[in-house]
Amino acid sequence: MLESRSGQRVLTGVHFMLGNYAVAEGALAAGCNFFAGCPITPANEISERMAKRLPEVGGHFLQGEDELGSIYAVVGASLAGAKAMTATASAGFNYMQEGLGYAYAIEAPCVIVDVQRCRGENFATQSDVMQMRWGASGDYEAIVLAPASVQELFDYTIRAFNLAERFRNPVIVMSETTIALMRERLEIPPAEQIEVWNRKYTELPPADYLPFKAPEYGVPDFAPLGKGYHTIYSLNPHDERGRIDWDPDVFERLYKRITGKIRENRDLICHTESYHLDDAELALIAYGSEVRPALDAAEMARDSGMKVGVLKLATVWPVPERQILEVAKQCRAVIAVEMNIGKYAGEIERVCAGVCPVHKATRNRGLIHAPEELYQFIQGVWA
Amino acid sequence: MTASVNPARRHIRPGGLPHFFCPGCGSGQVLNFFLKAVDELNLSLDNMVTIGGVGCTARIPVYLNADTLHGVHGRTLAWATGMKLHNPELKVVVFAGDGDAASIGGNHFIHAARRNLDVTMILVNNLNFAMTGGQVAPTTPLQSTTTTTPYGSSEPPFDICRLAAAAGATYVSRWTTNRAHQAVRAIKAALSHRGFSLVEIISQCPTHFGRYALGSGKAADLLNWIEERSVTLAQAEKLSDGERAERFVLGEFIKMERPVFAGSTIYEVGR
Numbered sequence A: 001m002l003e004s005r006s007g008q009r010v011l012t013g014v015h016f017m018l019g020n021y022a023v024a025e026g027a028l029a030a031g032c033n034f035f036a037g038c039p040i041t042p043a044n045e046i047s048e049r050m051a052k053r054l055p056e057v058g059g060h061f062l063q064g065e066d067e068l069g070s071i072y073a074v075v076g077a078s079l080a081g082a083k084a085m086t087a088t089a090s091a092g093f094n095y096m097q098e099g100l101g102y103a104y105a106i107e108a109p110c111v112i113v114d115v116q117r118c119r120g121e122n123f124a125t126q127s128d129v130m131q132m133r134w135g136a137s138g139d140y141e142a143i144v145l146a147p148a149s150v151q152e153l154f155d156y157t158i159r160a161f162n163l164a165e166r167f168r169n170p171v172i173v174m175s176e177t178t179i180a181l182m183r184e185r186l187e188i189p190p191a192e193q194i195e196v197w198n199r200k201y202t203e204l205p206p207a208d209y210l211p212f213k214a215p216e217y218g219v220p221d222f223a224p225l226g227k228g229y230h231t232i233y234s235l236n237p238h239d240e241r242g243r244i245d246w247d248p249d250v251f252e253r254l255y256k257r258i259t260g261k262i263r264e265n266r267d268l269i270c271h272t273e274s275y276h277l278d279d280a281e282l283a284l285i286a287y288g289s290e291v292r293p294a295l296d297a298a299e300m301a302r303d304s305g306m307k308v309g310v311l312k313l314a315t316v317w318p319v320p321e322r323q324i325l326e327v328a329k330q331c332r333a334v335i336a337v338e339m340n341i342g343k344y345a346g347e348i349e350r351v352c353a354g355v356c357p358v359h360k361a362t363r364n365r366g367l368i369h370a371p372e373e374l375y376q377f378i379q380g381v382w383a
Numbered sequence B: 001m002t003a004s005v006n007p008a009r010r011h012i013r014p015g016g017l018p019h020f021f022c023p024g025c026g027s028g029q030v031l032n033f034f035l036k037a038v039d040e041l042n043l044s045l046d047n048m049v050t051i052g053g054v055g056c057t058a059r060i061p062v063y064l065n066a067d068t069l070h071g072v073h074g075r076t077l078a079w080a081t082g083m084k085l086h087n088p089e090l091k092v093v094v095f096a097g098d099g100d101a102a103s104i105g106g107n108h109f110i111h112a113a114r115r116n117l118d119v120t121m122i123l124v125n126n127l128n129f130a131m132t133g134g135q136v137a138p139t140t141p142l143q144s145t146t147t148t149t150p151y152g153s154s155e156p157p158f159d160i161c162r163l164a165a166a167a168g169a170t171y172v173s174r175w176t177t178n179r180a181h182q183a184v185r186a187i188k189a190a191l192s193h194r195g196f197s198l199v200e201i202i203s204q205c206p207t208h209f210g211r212y213a214l215g216s217g218k219a220a221d222l223l224n225w226i227e228e229r230s231v232t233l234a235q236a237e238k239l240s241d242g243e244r245a246e247r248f249v250l251g252e253f254i255k256m257e258r259p260v261f262a263g264s265t266i267y268e269v270g271r
């Protein structure tokens, strides 16, 4: 296995950096040592940065022959012990669903960045938000983080690796053209201040090790490959020993655990941020780059005497239900803000059902909302 | 008196048998060939990762007592690529059906060969998609009847070995389940080779290919049919292109040295 080389992993300091580069730097800071990806705009700068940076620190960059080749190489590297990532954009993300499904089923940690694009090109959108949750076949729980700035692209990529390793689950970083292709201030802390979580390896000898044994909603310990542990990583239903087993009870128990390990840890996984919510009567609920105009609009509304706040969903999946419900209980109404035909708004409606009305400020034009548009929307709801 | 146990049984995953292959299927033979090669080379399965995709052939590694990846159709070499780059010490052996390797996994196949990825691929060519019920594959002989070519296949088949050679594989040979000794020898050569090594084994699927294409579900009939069409490399040289296309040309086609794929790291180039 490759050792860390002389290159600098963590570029501590203040930068004016491209969003896509910030993803790459976040990955390196989290310990990423394998990247595979296939060229696609607007994710290319992630690959290009990784191609330059990974060899400097003893890692590998692979330009996959296609997106399937890339995601499976990532899973293969992950099982071999790497912290592995791929990055793509919507059209490529479609292809990765199959590999994601395998990674969920055999519990391979990995990070997938989807820089969403629409209108066939590099226009702004959040239209993959449902594909990120439901794109792969089979049963699983997705973890999807939605950064809203270059700084958060860095921070959330680190968090994505940490959650992936801790829960043995793929984690998706939901990026967008808006922030991926923007340059902003980025502050990279000293390496020792960056919290990094690593997967847990078994301490048992091969004879006593059961590769998928874990508490009811727990995460099994890993065994290294090629050390006599004889683990089968099969997409087929498997028992604690990893043996393929078609018994309905085995199947049900496995998927209860694979989904339960995420659901039962929602409080650790789900992050939200509140702005001006203390006395708010109306709340905008937004994620990703849409948080930015939402915040501007809320502040414009405040200036006009309307008590409006913003709930930012830093974690989009699993749905931060508790936090959304708290806001719903406090407010007369909430406004779901997103850049698509109104997909996640349905989740917000589900959580708020019977508690408060949900208005939808959704748009699907390849453009981010302007603060003024959201301000007008607020005025309409407030009246 | 104790019953004698096949010494190869020690490589079988405890509780792994019985296997699910049909009576007369060639996959069990290929499993045996592989274990014989492993034993003769004194290899251990402990540092091996055996990979299968989906299909009858892909089940072979599931019976082996090694680390194993299984259950996704056609992505075997993509897994192997990530694994070998991160940990080049792992010995990786892929078992693939002809559909797995040459249809859905065709792109990964040519690129692994081009890169000279240091893995061994044992490709069991049973001339059809067996697991799914005997459909036409990119290797099915022209005009064969299958469940999806009821009027005969209108597509010429791939010559997988030539494809691999053209793409850059550094060890390529083809044998049949009829030629056990040669098949074992080829697998040994492949396992001892550094670089992308391919052993294609033409195999009988009496349940599907035999019944639909040849009108007989008897393994022996299919084995004879394969044998009648088998020619050695030397014999093939005397045939016209048209004649050769209807034969299984057996032998060692490529054996050469070329730098193996070592990935991007600037410290490992040309290793």
Ligand SMILES: Cc1ncc(C[n+]2csc(CCOP(=O)(O)OP(=O)(O)O)c2C)c(N)n1
Pocket (backbone or CB within 6 Å): B054, B055, B056, B057, B058, B072, B073, B096, B097, B098, B099, B100, B101, B124, B126, B128, B129, B130, B131, B132, B137
């Ligand atoms: C993505 C995907 N497509 C199709 C299938 C269905 N399927 C299962 S096995 C198989 C092919 C079997 O043919 P081959 O790879 O030649 O293996 P064999 O069973 O003949 O050994 C297919 C198409 C699948 N499991 N996954």
